[in-house]
Amino acid sequence: MPQKRNVTIVPEIDVPGHSMAAIAAYPELSCTKDPKTKVNPGSKFAEWYGNGKFKMLTDNTLNPSDEKVYEFLDKVFTEVAALFPNPYIHVGGDECYKGFWEADANCQALMQKENMKHVEELQGYFMKRVEKILKTKGKKLLGWDEILEGGIAPEATVMSWRGIEGGIEAAKLGHNVVMTPSPYVYIDFMQSDRTLEPPIYATLRLKKCYDFEPIPEGVDGKFILGGQANLWTEGIPTLAYAEYMTYPRCWALSEVYWSPKEKKNWEKFVTKMENHFDRADLAGINYARSAYDAAIKPSMKDGKLVVELEAEIPNLTIHYSIDDTVPSKFSPVYKDPIQIPEGPITLRVNTYRNGKPIGRMITLSREELVKRSK
Ligand code: ACM
Secondary structure, three states: OOOOOOOOOOOEEEEOOOOHHHHHHOHHHEOOOOOOOOOOOOOOOEEEEEOOEEEEOOOOOEOOOOHHHHHHHHHHHHHHHHHOOOOEEEEEOOOOOOHHHHOOHHHHHHHHHOOOOOOHHHHHHHHHHHHHHHHHOOOEEEEEHHHHOOOOOOOOEEEEOOOOHHHHHHHHOOOOEEEOOHHHHEOOOEOOOOOOOOOOOOEOOHHHHHHOOOOOOOOOHHHEEEEOOEOOOOOOOOHHHHHHHHOOHHHHHHHHHHOOHHHOOHHHHHHHHHHHHHHHHHHOOOOOOHHHOOEEEEEEEOOEEEEEEEOOOOOOEEEEEOOOOOOOOOOOEOOOOEEEOOOOOEEEEEEEEOOEEOOOOEEEEHHHHHHHHO
């Protein structure tokens, strides 16, 4: 049956990491088998060290050495395969912490038996077993770029989320790829200055979404199936807030993914976006106007604090103050990088269109600017 709206819905069952819910229900499927495992323990369950490195304090990984795990997954994937008519099931594969496997005698025995030198290879073994299960259901495997690390089957499709590098590597190996790199398409990130948006660990402004190019140089475009935006919802309590995070960034990404590259034009997109704002107002859909806020870029030059201001929406004027007044259209217009004098200075910035404020005022102390310049 043709799809009414040309949308393919792909379910994701994330294994072998990110499996806290399964393990809370069936602790015996993990290496540690802790019967007190909870989905939301209310306590710190991981430590993050930057560069994607982390340690799980609670075991959220399925045990790759236990046949019961594969029986369980066969049941789960049988049910999921029957629910979704599309050819793919996403099996995750991301952020799988291997520390509990390393410490487990049965995992060590499996590694010896299979002649594996490194614990990473256990994930490759696990993924190959999962792919076999999917094949028996007539489904193809889709997984995050970590699945490349343990070796994958030729038919596997890769979602590149830790940047575009995994997608490039996968395409060069002849795999199909869905591009979804966090720096360009993670719409759970903040959209404007961190003093104006609820805090998340990273920022993704509208223009950066629009600038994304899903087919990297040197990659045969036939392997890039398309792209995706990711809205992880642990910080999204309501549908209206999901809309705020989604629009207009997904309008930008729709154009990136569905229009020819040659047709991209930021100024024209902004006009279309503003028409969409009117439609959204009529339809009762929430959206963010964060793209109108200035971007603040402090740096230290020859021991002096210098701030560059940027408005990504065309034809805005930026007014600012460093004299403890609320900026208005009578305040200095930003033209060149501002040198911030020593002392208890506060920078206040806002954007204007036709003499009327259009962005939100951003207020930053010198101390904060110095901190951000590092
Ligand atoms: C992911 O964001 N862990 C795929």
